[in-house]
Amino acid sequence: MTYLLGARCKDGVVLLGDRKFTIDYGTDETFDDKITGEVPGILTGFSGTRRMFERFRAEIRNYVTSYYRVNKENISTDLFLIELSDIMNNINNKFGRRDENFDLLAGMSGTNFADQKSRLFYFYDDGGYEPVNRHSAIPTPSTMIFH
Numbered sequence: 819m820t821y822l823l824g825a826r827c828k829d830g831v832v833l834l835g836d837r838k839f840t841i842d843y844g845t846d847e848t849f850d851d852k853i854t855g856e857v858p859g860i861l862t863g864f865s866g867t868r869r870m871f872e873r874f875r876a877e878i879r880n881y882v883t884s885y886y887r888v889n890k891e892n893i894s895t896d897l898f899l900i901e902l903s904d905i906m907n908n909i910n911n912k913f914g915r916r917d918e919n920f921d922l923l924a925g926m927s928g929t930n931f932a933d934q935k936s937r938l939f940y941f942y943d944d945g946g947y948e949p950v951n952r953h954s955a956i957p958t959p960s961t962m963i964f965h
Contacts, residue, residue, distance in 0.1 A: 870910060
């Protein structure tokens, strides 16, 4: 079970999470980061299958590099959210099974986006997402998000 804690502040976001992974079909365990910073000003924490999340990380890095190379300006929050959603949905549909997908908590610092607002979003395994504007447990008590 994954535990993620997210907090949105006036000038940024904070994500905390456990580091335990079960491996070998639950017979062993290892420890590694579940929170990553693929793009400056963006933190992502995941719950679910690591192999799917690693593909997601690579695709996000590729998208951001390509976008900045062409546009040479900050991306809008909405455009970035749509791209995160599309990439996540495509990966889970193409490579995953229902029991191997991943969920995502994304915190975005306002200084790296055109609209300058810090935001926190929860992404479901189908790519759908919603903003986190107050404390809640999403989707289970193991993932806590606070505002």
